[in-house]
Amino acid sequence: MRLVTGLIAGTVALAAPAVAQAADGAAPRRVVSLNVCTDQIALMLAAPGQIEAVSRFAVDPKASVMVEEARAYPTTAGGAEDVFLRRPDLVLAGSYTARATVDILRRLGIPVVEIAPASGFGDIAASIREIGAALGAADRAEEVIARFEARLARVPAAERTLRVALYGANGYTEGAGTLSHEVVTAAGFSNIAAEIGIVGIARLSLEQLILADPDLIVIGLDYDSPARAQEIFSHPALAALADVPKARIAPAHWVCGTPHIVEAVEGLVEARDAILEGR
Amino acid sequence: MTLFALDRVTVRLDGREVLHGVSLELREGSFAALIGPNGAGKSTLLRAAAGLIPAEGGISLAGAPLARLSSTARARAAAFLAQEREVAWPVTVKTLVGLGRFPHRGAMQPATAEDRAHVERAMERMDVARLRARPATELSGGERARALIARALAQDTPLLLADEPAAGLDPAHQITLMEVFAELAADGRGVLASMHDLGLAARWCDRLVLLHEGRIVADGTPEAVLTPENLARVYGIEAHIGRANGGLVVQPLSRTTGR
Amino acid sequence: MNLRVPYPVLIAALAVTVALLFGLSLLTGSAELGLGESLSALFADGGSGGSGGGNVVAIVMQEIRLPRALLALMIGASLGLSGAALQGYLRNPLAEPGLIGVTATASLGAVLAIYTGISAAVPLALPAMALAGAGLAVLLVQLLAGGRGGALTLILAGVALTSLAGAMTSLALNLAPNPFASLEIVFWLLGSLADRSMIHVQIAAPFILAGWLMLATLGRGLDALALGEETAASLGVRLPLLRLLAVVGTASCVGASTAVAGAIGFVGLVVPHLLRPFVGHRPSRLLLASALGGAAMLLLADIAARVLAPDEDLKLGVLTALVGAPFFLWLVVRTRRRLA
Numbered sequence: 014m015r016l017v018t019g020l021i022a023g024t025v026a027l028a029a030p031a032v033a034q035a036a037d038g039a040a041p042r043r044v045v046s047l048n049v050c051t052d053q054i055a056l057m058l059a060a061p062g063q064i065e066a067v068s069r070f071a072v073d074p075k076a077s078v079m080v081e082e083a084r085a086y087p088t089t090a091g092g093a094e095d096v097f098l099r100r101p102d103l104v105l106a107g108s109y110t111a112r113a114t115v116d117i118l119r120r121l122g123i124p125v126v127e128i129a130p131a132s133g134f135g136d137i138a139a140s141i142r143e144i145g146a147a148l149g150a151a152d153r154a155e156e157v158i159a160r161f162e163a164r165l166a167r168v169p170a171a172e173r174t175l176r177v178a179l180y181g182a183n184g185y186t187e188g189a190g191t192l193s194h195e196v197v198t199a200a201g202f203s204n205i206a207a208e209i210g211i212v213g214i215a216r217l218s219l220e221q222l223i224l225a226d227p228d229l230i231v232i233g234l235d236y237d238s239p240a241r242a243q244e245i246f247s248h249p250a251l252a253a254l255a256d257v258p259k260a261r262i263a264p265a266h267w268v269c270g271t272p273h274i275v276e277a278v279e280g281l282v283e284a285r286d287a288i289l290e291g292r
Numbered sequence: 293m294t295l296f297a298l299d300r301v302t303v304r305l306d307g308r309e310v311l312h313g314v315s316l317e318l319r320e321g322s323f324a325a326l327i328g329p330n331g332a333g334k335s336t337l338l339r340a341a342a343g344l345i346p347a348e349g350g351i352s353l354a355g356a357p358l359a360r361l362s363s364t365a366r367a368r369a370a371a372f373l374a375q376e377r378e379v380a381w382p383v384t385v386k387t388l389v390g391l392g393r394f395p396h397r398g399a400m401q402p403a404t405a406e407d408r409a410h411v412e413r414a415m416e417r418m419d420v421a422r423l424r425a426r427p428a429t430e431l432s433g434g435e436r437a438r439a440l441i442a443r444a445l446a447q448d449t450p451l452l453l454a455d456e457p458a459a460g461l462d463p464a465h466q467i468t469l470m471e472v473f474a475e476l477a478a479d480g481r482g483v484l485a486s487m488h489d490l491g492l493a494a495r496w497c498d499r500l501v502l503l504h505e506g507r508i509v510a511d512g513t514p515e516a517v518l519t520p521e522n523l524a525r526v527y528g529i530e531a532h533i534g535r536a537n538g539g540l541v542v543q544p545l546s547r548t549t550g551r
Numbered sequence: 552m553n554l555r556v557p558y559p560v561l562i563a564a565l566a567v568t569v570a571l572l573f574g575l576s577l578l579t580g581s582a583e584l585g586l587g588e589s590l591s592a593l594f595a596d597g598g599s600g601g602s603g604g605g606n607v608v609a610i611v612m613q614e615i616r617l618p619r620a621l622l623a624l625m626i627g628a629s630l631g632l633s634g635a636a637l638q639g640y641l642r643n644p645l646a647e648p649g650l651i652g653v654t655a656t657a658s659l660g661a662v663l664a665i666y667t668g669i670s671a672a673v674p675l676a677l678p679a680m681a682l683a684g685a686g687l688a689v690l691l692v693q694l695l696a697g698g699r700g701g702a703l704t705l706i707l708a709g710v711a712l713t714s715l716a717g718a719m720t721s722l723a724l725n726l727a728p729n730p731f732a733s734l735e736i737v738f739w740l741l742g743s744l745a746d747r748s749m750i751h752v753q754i755a756a757p758f759i760l761a762g763w764l765m766l767a768t769l770g771r772g773l774d775a776l777a778l779g780e781e782t783a784a785s786l787g788v789r790l791p792l793l794r795l796l797a798v799v800g801t802a803s804c805v806g807a808s809t810a811v812a813g814a815i816g817f818v819g820l821v822v823p824h825l826l827r828p829f830v831g832h833r834p835s836r837l838l839l840a841s842a843l844g845g846a847a848m849l850l851l852a853d854i855a856a857r858v859l860a861p862d863e864d865l866k867l868g869v870l871t872a873l874v875g876a877p878f879f880l881w882l883v884v885r886t887r888r889r890l891a
Contacts, residue, residue: 069862090581090861090862090863090864091864092581092745092746092864093615093745093746094580094581094582094611094615094616094746095581095582097607097610097611097615098581098582098607098611100607107731108671108731109665109671109731109732109734109735110731110735111746112665112670112671112677112735112739113743113745113746113747113748114745114746116674116746116748116750117614117615117746117747117748119674120614120748120749120750121610121614127671130731214727339781342785344781344784344785362787363784363787363788363789364787366785366787367785367786367787368787370785371785372781372782372785373782374778374779374781374782374785376779376781378777378778378779378782379777379778380642380776380777380778380779381642381777381827381832381833381834382832383774383777383831383832383833384831387774387831387833388777388778391774391775391777391778391786392786394771394774394775394786394787394788395786395787397771399768399771427832440778443778447786
């Protein structure tokens with residue numbers, strides 16, 4: 014049995030050189046991913062046919078930027094029964110999603126790799142490396158990481174540091190130690206939340222927002238209508254901020270720590286340059 | 293035999309001394325009324341005798357110190373009829389009266405023929421047998437009071453401690469109640485009931501215990517206790533005291549001055 | 552208001568309902584399995600193996616569906632039984648198992664396990680910390696309410712504890728390290744039986760059974776308590792013991808239930824209320840009837856959660872409240888009409 018799988022894995026490896034040998038032997042051939050972030054990394058790294066199913070959020074444009082790629086695969090609602098019946102030999106999950114499901118799958122003898130949510134670019138590379146190793150695609154993982162880092166390095170530096178406020182539903186913002194903070198920093202901004210000492214996710218009061226006098230407000234929400242995007246600025250006290258440029262970047266672009274985060278950075282650079290050029 | 297004995301019993305409620313070293317004994321065959329004005333300590337005395345509240349001094353029930361009796365032994369020695377006529381759920385009258393058999397039945401035992409007989413007899417005595425299937429919460433105040441008295445009777449104990457059992461009953465049922473308690477005494481049991489109706493107490497009880505400000509100030513036959521002096525000193529009233537149909541008749545007339 | 556159904560008939564009808572719903576629960580799942588196939592797989596060998604070589608259908612039946620159905624049964628019965636016991640003890644039809652603070656503190660324990668990340672690092676840390684929370688609740692409630700305290704002090708102590716634990720849960724939610732942790736906390740608080748394993752059954756069962764045993768002894772005492780605490784005491788009911796058993800029994804079975812399934816509301820409130828008229832309002836008879844009724848209601852809710860929205864992982868606590876709250880309002884309206 015082991016010999017047969019080894020042989021098949023060997024053939025696959027010949028056909029697709031990206032699939033390298035995992036540390037413990039054969040690469041998994043029936044991978045199920047339960048988390049929209051692991052979905053996208055797996056879609057980048059997996060050999061054809063290696064993925065058995067992705068999470069149902071992978072095909073939701075609100076959550077995923079790889080909807081097209083994901084449509085090639087079946088989706089799973091993520092229940093243990095559904096996952097188990099797909100007979101996976103590897104399950105990828107986020108470390109905060111589906112605790113009970115992960116526990117029961119492990120109990121049933123299915124290897125589960127849990128990926129912690131990224132809170133920085135370093136974590137992204139680590140996640141890719143970890144999933145690459147689990148899929149037997151370590152080389153491809155290094156390629157993806159190298160491309161990601163190269164693209165990040167090409168982001169043009171700002172001639173002057175602008176100050177940005179991240180502002181989301183119910184007035185939440187993200188300070189130091191978050192992925193969003195790293196994104197705005199990479200785009201050459203100074204994050205006002207970090208300036209005033211916010212670490213992680215916290216509320217930014219209206220007073221703090223007005224006093225900080227940001228050059229740009231980034232609304233990290235995916236509103237269905239433009240009217241609702243303005244709703245959070247309907248408070249009279251925020252009239253002062255009416256002229257501050259606002260950028261919207263859909264959460265699908267930066268909720269997950271994947272190489273696609275570069276697109277969020279590039280989008281912010283565009284907004285930055287527009288402000289600097291006085292457009 | 294002594295059914296219960298209080299030996300210099302003192303009770304404090306919330307730090308306030310309510311009974312001051314009260315001593316009292318009740319022998320079988322006696323129907324005694326505990327009388328006294330509001331706040332004299334009647335309910336407290338009855339509760340202490342039943343072991344329901346902490347008390348200093350000696351309390352014994354059926355010849356044994358209260359503290360040495362198990363909760364079941366206590367419940368078999370003395371029934372207690374509370375002044376509050378609480379019934380939390382709309383159980384039937386029959387179910388309610390059946391609760392009196394609680395100390396006589398084990399946890400998982402069904403009712404025996406004896407249990408049922410006691411319940412039937414108690415319901416008949418208090419004239420609630422025809423209400424047996426009615427929810428107890430839907431009865432009139434007097435009917436509910438009678439059902440609860442029947443519950444105490446069904447407990448079939450040598451001693452009955454009753455807190456204002458006659459309150460809220462119509463005259464006919466008050467007399468029924470007095471007759472039943474007198475019958476219990478005639479059977480060799482003992483009844484100690486607190487009462488406000490001095491006429492009823494004088495007529496039916498063989499002994500009156502007059503409580504005033506936490507102390508027993510008179511104890512004896514109705515004639516000996518219901519003197520004009522005692523009534524004036526303790527209740528602050530003047531009353532007509534006479535005799536009719538071979539018994540004492542007491543009718544309060546007016547308040548005495550200075551009270 | 553007393554609905555005449557002989558007690559044995561009522562119990563038999565409820566037991567049959569529970570048995571049928573238990574079977575239906577086993578037949579409900581994302582895999583389309585035939586009746587015969589499912590049932591034979593339930594008793595087949597090889598269910599408890601690894602992914603390699605084992606009988607897949609047997610594993611699904613024995614390791615995924617069976618624990619879920621067992622937990623629905625055990626937890627539903629616990630909620631119904633403890634609800635009936637507490638309503639009887641407090642002589643208040645609005646009492647529910649969460650009243651003494653167990654649900655809130657068990658939830659807090661679980662939330663802390665998620666918040667600190669211990670639940671991800673150590674398997675079973677979550678139920679263990681939830682159980683510790685429930686245990687702490689019992690100690691605190693007994694301490695706050697005092698050894699001889701009556702029903703009112705128990706309610707007040709429970710309310711205080713629930714508020715405190717609720718506030719600390721909100722705080723943990725506020726300070727959660729990332730949005731994913733907050734989501735996990737919120738989802739967990741809503742209650743679910745999805746993907747629980749036999750290990751959860753093994754963790755919860757001893758506490759739940761111990762709780763049942765304690766609560767089952769209360770029946771006669773609760774009957775007597777209908778006449779008030781003094782009269783009950785005069786009938787030989789040992790009130791401090793009764794309260795200890797009611798509190799510890801409830802904490803044991805509801806704490807263990809919360810530990811494995813989260814906070815599931817309304818079952819413990821509605822079921823005793825619904826069944827009370829059928830048992831002549833006798834608290835002793837309500838205990839078993841409510842246990843069966845609670846099991847039936849939770850099994851039904853869990854089946855509905857899977858059938859109505861198979862892809863959404865509809866939370867059980869949400870469903871019981873969605874069904875329970877309108878029903879409860881209807882009861883209130885009906886009661887008002889009767890009193891008017």
